[in-house]
Amino acid sequence: MTTTTQTPAATSPSIIPEQRHVTWAVTLQVSWAGIKRRFFRSLITMSGVVLAIAFLTYMQVMNDIVKSLVLANDTVLNALLQKAGVDIYAADSSDRMMILLITLSLLACLVGIINSMLMSVTERIKEIGTMKCLGALDGFIIRSYFIESSLQGVAGTVLGCILGLIVALAAAASNYHGYVMKHFPWLSVAGSLVISLLIGTLLSVVAAILPAYLAAKKQPVDAMRVEE
């Protein structure tokens, strides 16, 4: 509680204190309640990220496994590979079509996050206005939106990586049986997972910027309007 002495004359603006920023840690604590209680809603937002990243992970891991199996150059295995439609003479199967598909799915995921966060800004105009009436600065609104959509994005990314890996392993095992574990490319699979994690996190953080900025631009007077 600050105590300000009442002055008879209008106070000069230079000596009026400025509202200070709420720290990231406190903002996280404040936003956490909302994230927790909007969990179901968050799951829907997250599902787009989960699917896109699962697809990316699946494509990469599958590619890693096939490459390592082709390199093994085993007669029985080569037959299995050809049966699965792999061109064993062109070992790198990451053709242009695949890159295009992955890019498209990532773009759809980016637009999906932006879209659902923008919707939540519109839904919460009143809430944002109210917070500003209570003394919140633009920075607080930006930070809390940023934290919320980044957390959703990162959680979705981790889930997507796990899902993609499981599906890739199951598909590989059903095609190539025991050979998968015998020639499992641990290093490149780990690398692919890291790439998926990085791309997913980056995407969700980038997607969080625009909605957070727009949210902060809402005016406190919006809270006063009654629209039921």
Add this chain to the structure above:
Amino acid sequence: MSISEDIIVKASGVTKVYQLGAEAVHALRGIDLEVRRGEYLSILGPSGSGKSTFFNMVGGLDRPTEGNVEVDGYCLQELNQKQLAWVRCHKMGYIFQSFNLIQTMTALENVSLPRIFAGETPAQAREAAAEILTVVGLGHRLTHLPSQVSGGQQQRIAIARALVNRPSIILADEPTGNLDLKTGEEIIHLLGEMKEKFGITVITATHDMKMLSASDTVVWIKDGRADRIARKGEFEVSIGTIDGKTLA
């Protein structure tokens, strides 16, 4: 510009012009008003009269086209965004018709928000919030969500939230508009009680006759001007009309 010790709000020559396409809409045509410290003031006027516009200016939510609004010694027009946020946080408490509680936060979390914005840690803020919630009679509802309590209790949470930073002014926009008769009365009573307890000035925009009888001063706004200002005893309240004027 000097402002005497017991005047807390001073509006001088406040005008507001909105540009609506090629047409200029004069929402306020020059309002002069002084509000005394510790007073309970009601602003009255039909919709479209400029009542809400004026109310928002006193609350620092809107800027006048011309003229000045001074609140507690601060000339609102001269403040930057961060100073304005500071004044809103420390000097004003807002109460809304539709309560405007954060739905995902408990009563305690809602009330602790202004304290957190003022720079306290969440733990300190919750302590102060629990204290004031007890004062408004909700000590047993601390961990309830807004959706789990009644309308009257939600407005009590909102009043606690408006009071938690010990502001100089409470701005209440139709605080009883969404409440039934009896609950509305209780809320008006509580506002009056808090006004006495904390020495706060209460400014409301209202249609509610019950609210008027609790007021020290009533201001009628019509066509963007302060049509009439009456102190307690100078106006008579009867059902449907005040001094023969029907309410819009």
